Amino acid sequence: MTWSSQADCAAFARSLAHRAALGQACIELHGPLGAGKTTFVRHLLRELGVEGRIKSPTYAVLEPYRVNDLDISHLDFYRFEDPREWADAGLRDVFAQPGLKLVEWPDKAQGQLPLPDLRLFIEPDAQGETRQVRAEALSATGMALLAA
Numbered sequence: 001m002t003w004s005s006q007a008d009c010a011a012f013a014r015s016l017a018h019r020a021a022l023g024q025a026c027i028e029l030h031g032p033l034g035a036g037k038t039t040f041v042r043h044l045l046r047e048l049g050v051e052g053r054i055k056s057p058t059y060a061v062l063e064p065y066r067v068n069d070l071d072i073s074h075l076d077f078y079r080f081e082d083p084r085e086w087a088d089a090g091l092r093d094v095f096a097q098p099g100l101k102l103v104e105w106p107d108k109a110q111g112q113l114p115l116p117d118l119r120l121f122i123e124p125d126a127q128g129e130t131r132q133v134r135a136e137a138l139s140a141t142g143m144a145l146l147a148a
Helices: 006-017 020-024 037-048 091-096 140-146
Strands: 026-030 062-067 070-076 100-104 118-124 131-137
Touching: 006 037, 006 131, 020 100, 020 140, 026 037, 037 070, 037 100, 037 118, 070 091, 118 140, 131 140
Parallel strands: 026 100, 026 118, 070 100
Antiparallel strands: 062 070, 118 131
């Protein structure tokens, strides 16, 4: 798909937010710096009902949220130098708990993460105005998230 504007990104986030399968999903977000990974997460969290400031977890690694009965973990592994930092940070426990996991820079924890339900690959064009987005479902939950 193509996101020509923030509105396109928000519309996709809105469509995912209303899927029952989202509550137990793990979604990986791939793309270069500035691709729009955190922007997508912000749109999704707003649609799910998160209020207040939504911070990027680049320095904290994990920003947790709770909306109604839904636990949400927004993770960013950009600063990891070694994939083993994932285990050292105690994140195995986070992934063992129920709830939605949104993971930026999953390649920095390669070999440590469980298989995600959905992978989103976001690529900006040369001018940085539009995004080419590819969604890859890796489970029944991922397929349910992408169902029309």
